[in-house]
Amino acid sequence: MRVAATMNFWKSLNKSELVAAGLLIALGVSIVQQARDWVYVTPDGPGPGFFPLWIGSAIIALATVVVLRHLFAVFRQQPVAKINWKGTRRVLLGWTGLAVSIALLEPAGFVVSFLLLVLFLVMVIYRRSFIAALCVGLGATAGFWILFVKLLQVQLPAGPWGF
Helix, strand or coil, X not given: CHHHHHHHHHHHCCHXXXXXXXXXXXXXXXXXXXXXXXXXXXXXXXXXXXXXXXXXXXXXXXXXXXXXXXXXHHHCCCCCCCCCHHHHHHHHHHHHHHHHHHHHHHHHCHHHHHHHHHHHHHHHHXXXXXXXXXHHXXXXXXXXXXXXXXXXXXXXXCCCCCC
């Protein structure tokens, strides 16, 4: 009887959700461990370890909530939500676009990599026309460039075009 209940318990678990939460907990722990080596607070305010420590802690806490919520639903024998594969595909495409954009930062520069990211997100994720994506991309890229480069004087990768 007990073996059957245990087997039923394991079958009802959404293992992919638990694995994802476990990976997020591991990521959060890694971030917190790295942040502990950095200065938490300086005389001028938060140091380089302040935000990573809190972000890592939040990742750990929220991923733990996902695990506990899932386990409590299984113990109460409530149905666990199935994976929305269509939505998952779009999320993974978005993350892939972001990763490619980050990889293009140094060789292509901020302006080109950010413009390509916005074009990709608007056309593929939000399914809008190329003209709409181009308008949003040019506006967002110009806005970010003016804000960071001109107003805040942040050094962003210029790429071969020099802007």
